Amino acid sequence: MLKLFNTLTGRQEVFEPIEPKKVRMYVCGVTVYDYCHIGHARSALVFDVLRRYLESCGYNVTFVKNFTDVDDKIIKRANEQRVSCDAITTKYIQAYHEDMGKLGIRVATEEPKATEHIADIIQLTERLVAKSLAYAVEGDVYFEVANYSEYGRLSKRRLEDLQAGARVDVDERKRHPMDFALWKSSKPGEPAWESPWGAGRPGWHIECSAMSMQHLGETFDIHGGGMDLIFPHHENEIAQSCGATGKEFARYWVHNGFVQVNQEKMSKSLGNFFTIREIFEKSEWSEEVMGEILRYFLLSTHYHGPLDFSDQALKEAKNALNGFYDLFGRLAEPGVGTMPNPSLTQAIERSRVGFTSAMDDDLNTPVAIAVLQGLRSDVNKMVDKGLSIEGRKEARQEFRLLGESLGLFQADTWQFGSAIAETLPINLDGTATVRLVLNESDIERMLIERREARNRKDFQRADEIRKSLAAQGVIIEDKPDGTSRWKR
RNA sequence: GGCGCCGUACCCAAGUGGUAAGGGAGCAGUCUGCAAAACUGCGAUGCAGCGGUUCGAACCCGCUCGGCGCCUCCA
Numbered sequence: 001m002l003k004l005f006n007t008l009t010g011r012q013e014v015f016e017p018i019e020p021k022k023v024r025m026y027v028c029g030v031t032v033y034d035y036c037h038i039g040h041a042r043s044a045l046v047f048d049v050l051r052r053y054l055e056s057c058g059y060n061v062t063f064v065k066n067f068t069d070v071d072d073k074i075i076k077r078a079n080e081q082r083v084s085c086d087a088i089t090t091k092y093i094q095a096y097h098e099d100m101g102k103l104g105i106r107v108a109t110e111e112p113k114a115t116e117h118i119a120d121i122i123q124l125t126e127r128l129v130a131k132s133l134a135y136a137v138e139g140d141v142y143f144e145v146a147n148y149s150e151y152g153r154l155s156k157r158r159l160e161d162l163q164a165g166a167r168v169d170v171d172e173r174k175r176h177p178m179d180f181a182l183w184k185s186s187k188p189g190e191p192a193w194e195s196p197w198g199a200g201r202p203g204w205h206i207e208c209s210a211m212s213m214q215h216l217g218e219t220f221d222i223h224g225g226g227m228d229l230i231f232p233h234h235e236n237e238i239a240q241s242c243g244a245t246g247k248e249f250a251r252y253w254v255h256n257g258f259v260q261v262n263q264e265k266m267s268k269s270l271g272n273f274f275t276i277r278e279i280f281e282k283s284e285w286s287e288e289v290m291g292e293i294l295r296y297f298l299l300s301t302h303y304h305g306p307l308d309f310s311d312q313a314l315k316e317a318k319n320a321l322n323g324f325y326d327l328f329g330r331l332a333e334p335g336v337g338t339m340p341n342p343s344l345t346q347a348i349e350r351s352r353v354g355f356t357s358a359m360d361d362d363l364n365t366p367v368a369i370a371v372l373q374g375l376r377s378d379v380n381k382m383v384d385k386g387l388s389i390e391g392r393k394e395a396r397q398e399f400r401l402l403g404e405s406l407g408l409f410q411a412d413t414w415q416f417g418s419a420i421a422e423t424l425p426i427n428l429d430g431t432a433t434v435r436l437v438l439n440e441s442d443i444e445r446m447l448i449e450r451r452e453a454r455n456r457k458d459f460q461r462a463d464e465i466r467k468s469l470a471a472q473g474v475i476i477e478d479k480p481d482g483t484s485r486w487k488r
Numbered sequence: 489g490g491c492g493c494c495g496u497a498c499c500c501a502a503g504u505g506g507u508a509a510g511g512g513a514g515c516a517g518u519c520u521g522c523a524a525a526a527c528u529g530c531g532a533u534g535c536a537g538c539g540g541u542u543c544g545a546a547c548c549c550g551c552u553c554g555g556c557g558c559c560u561c562c563a
Contacts, residue, residue, distance in 0.1 A: 031562085037563085039562090040563050041563085043563035072561080161490045204561085226562075227493095227557080227558080228561095230558080231559065232560090257557095260557095263494095268561090269562080302501090306493085308500090312499075316513080326525060327526090358502095366500095366510075366511090367501095369501095374510075459521055466522085470523095476523080476524075478520075
């Protein structure tokens with residue numbers, strides 16, 4: 001039974017969907033005017049894992065994640081670069097998919113864009129105006145917080161407290177400093193759509209209300225996003241949606257903590273952020289390996305807490321993951337083991353129970369990973385004792401199965417990169433191509449030579465080969481039968 | 489000023505009333521021609537500090553110290 005921490009109630013609650021076996025969830029995506037950093041990756045990953053886990057529990061999940069593709073920052077960026085807004089958003093949406101794809105984050109069921117829902121947004125705004133929850137001033141339309149009695153319910157703030165912190169440059173046309181724009185009149189040269197209030201564009205918060213309703217209905221199960229969206233974005237979404245429909249909006253509100261650098265929030269304004277692509281570009285490991293390292297790292301802390309990003313943390317994640325892939329290597333080898341499998345069956349059963357109860361406990365991925373580490377240790381012992389071929393296959397399959405929710409252990413083997421790679425600064429788009437200097441057949445050839453050397457007890461030559469490969473990042477492990485395996 | 493979070497071993501990190509999971513790093517041993525991997529063992533009598541409640545507290549309460557977030561665009 002899955003329990004989730006619900007920001008709305010401030011408690012952990014048992015998750016029960018509106019319709020049995022069906023989950024409808026909406027997650028706030030990104031404003032597409034720049035490349036994503038690890039903070040964005042964490043958020044995307046947390047909800048990807050939630051979705052995967054729900055699916056593994058047998059739910060049919062409709063997962064909607066939006067792109068904000070009309071916004072001040074986009075307009076600014078477009079003007080700076082003298083291109084259209086459309087060019088900017090198209091570019092960064094594509095980049096989003098590339099980056100998140102490398103992290104194994106699956107595309108959502110629906111990925112709507114604000115600009116595709118202008119009619120819905122206008123309609124929703126009209127509903128709010130008709131209910132006296134919004135008012136129009138000179139082509140702008142504002143939500144009137146004073147007329148919505150439950151304003152502050154999500155963020156646990158009172159309107160009076162908010163006034164104290166309100167900005168100085170309050171628009172005089174607003175009836176209350178906290179009133180926020182549903183519709184903005186547009187200046188010349190800005191993207192604009194016709195509306196009952198003249199040419200304009202939507203405010204930020206209204207798009208999510210409109211799109212979630214359109215794709216999931218007026219009431220749905222889970223709404224997620226980063227902690228920083230609680231106020232004002234999600235607070236405003238609730239006001240707009242509940243205000244318009246008079247119904248409950250989302251039932252469970254789930255928010256992930258920040259990625260930090262040196263204990264400080266990673267953010268554009270502080271300039272202490274690392275983009276996802278930058279991390280992949282600087283990585284000394286292959287894309288596939290780096291993606292899994294990042295995933296492991298991001299899931300090694302509970303999603304609700306802060307997470308400090310550092311090279312050392314990545315290195316530790318990589319080392320931890322090495323243990324799993326070393327085991328998978330052993331499991332893949334032909335062997336003559338005959339050990340019966342009852343103890344394996346028991347270990348697997350234990351792990352399933354442990355894994356499920358960890359994930360059920362508000363997606364406690366650190367504990368879930370600890371359970372997998374436990375299974376790794378158990379299986380290693382069994383392999384030492386001579387686990388049968390069938391047992392090895394079963395064990396590998398089990399890691400794949402349990403790892404699926406976390407998106408781990410899906411690769412067959414790890415191919416490490418660039419200790420032995422060279423960078424060729426060529427391409428048209430300015431990026432570089434990394435090419436391996438040593439290919440697999442080179443390595444195999446050297447291993448054969450070394451094996452021959454060892455057979456004639458020429459250990460000096462054997463060690464030379466070992467050293468030479470090691471210098472290029474290839475590590476040799478000798479097996480009892482006289483053959484060797486290698487890894488990077 | 490208002491609201492809120494965090495402080496667990498060298499590092500990361502679970503645990504939120506019943507006597508400190510897991511990982512990384514390290515050390516020692518077994519195995520190995522050597523090595524790697526694996527296995528075995530070692531590692532916080534204590535959970536920022538000080539008080540209090542309790543038979544019992546890392547977990548509850550109070551105070552203090554240190555770090556951070558939101559209130560403005562932000563995953």
